[in-house]
Amino acid sequence: MSSEPIYQLTVSPDFTPSHISGWYIFNTWLQRCLNARVHCELYDDFESQRQAIVDDRVDLIYANPFDAAMLVREKNFTALAKAMGVTDECVIAVAETSHITCLEDLKPGTRLAKTDDPDINLIGMIMLESVDLSDDSVTPLLVDSYVLVAKALIQNNAEVGFFLKDAFNEFSGAVRKQLRPLVSSEISDIQHMLLASPRLMAHTEPLRQALADMPKHLQGNSVLEALNFTGWQLLEQEDTEFMIDMIDTLKAK
Amino acid sequence: MLNDMNESGVLAPYREYNQPLFQYGVRHLLVNDTEVPYPDGKLIVSRTDTLGIITHCNQSFVAMSGYTQAELIGAPHSILRHPDMPSIAFKGLWDDVQAGNIWHGYVKNLRKDGAFYWVYATVIPNVRNGGVVGYTSVRRKPSRAKIQAAITLYQTLKTQENAHWEGPQS
CATH class of the missing domain: 3.40.190.10 (Periplasmic binding protein-like II)
Structure with a gap:
């Protein structure tokens, strides 16, 4: 039996149905990129996905901005990138x-x-x-x-x-x-983001580089096309903190 | 640096005010009574440092304020201060955010062209590594009923402020 870890990739349940296959294609690319086993788990609703997060079953997530706040502040996830030009409106x-x-x-x-x-x-x-x-x-x-x-x-x-x-x-x-x-709405500042768990720490930098380089390669381009993205914009910690601050201002009553 | 307003680009007719601004002395304002409606679906977003100097503003801020982004970045947020706003509203804002709390309120903002627009503003402290490094403000469209209530309240507060201010001089 191999002791090689199996990481879990998941996607915010609000992704559009036409891109389900795109995320499985992304998962295949991801496994090659990381040289690691990654299972793509798509949850039907936010509640079951949040339970998986609470149970520490998620390692890489294309997260709704609401969940991103919790993932960064409570679960020590690192924001890697956001899809270029894609905003939540x-x-x-x-x-x-x-x-x-x-x-x-x-x-x-x-x-x-x-x-x-x-x-x-x-x-x-x-x-x-x-x-x-x-x-x-x-x-x-x-x-x-x-x-x-x-x-x-x-x-x-x-x-x-x-x-x-x-x-x-x-x-x-x-x-x-x-x-x-x-x-x-025309807000432009609220976006989904790709985040990695502390378990993926060793893979974070190579993955960021691979995401940034995706449009430069034929295979990366076809993955982006399947997701209907033009590319990934890398995120710095402060970018993430800013969006979390924005969500906090909007949630505040 | 905050310059006085001048009549170039300001809508006529206008009224003139000398507005005291904390840390910036007195700013000469030219005020026109045209309201620019807040557009549906937009959010005005800005960030300041701990002294209230604007470090980031989005396109909606630029469009609604009438200033260019270059004019806004580095300016104090009080560049939007309308003379109809009572000082106590901003004192409450600073007291709240400097204590680490969130502040909400209805604000009448002054545009570069002397017109105004109403917002519902939320300001939160940006906490990094346990310390406040600045503030984020998000403004959204207020309801007409809430604006009307704010007009009534602020007129009362301004009257009280003016009475308090003018008393010792008379």
């Missing part, structure tokens, strides 16, 4: 047939469809705050995916929904035609 949308034309039309008691994606829900509620709506004054409908948020709007089970912008933009034309965006 929220679209607030209604059904195409809805009488609601702007945020000001939303009233207390509004039925809101959302997933358990923490940063999109936070950004969405910040946008609703400007029309005096809060968690206490909306009627939430929690569903498992952005497709189900769309379905809730189309079937009039909710009046308004929160979407990750990338997920909204990837809906088919048939779905998009039945939805109407009211407002989209």
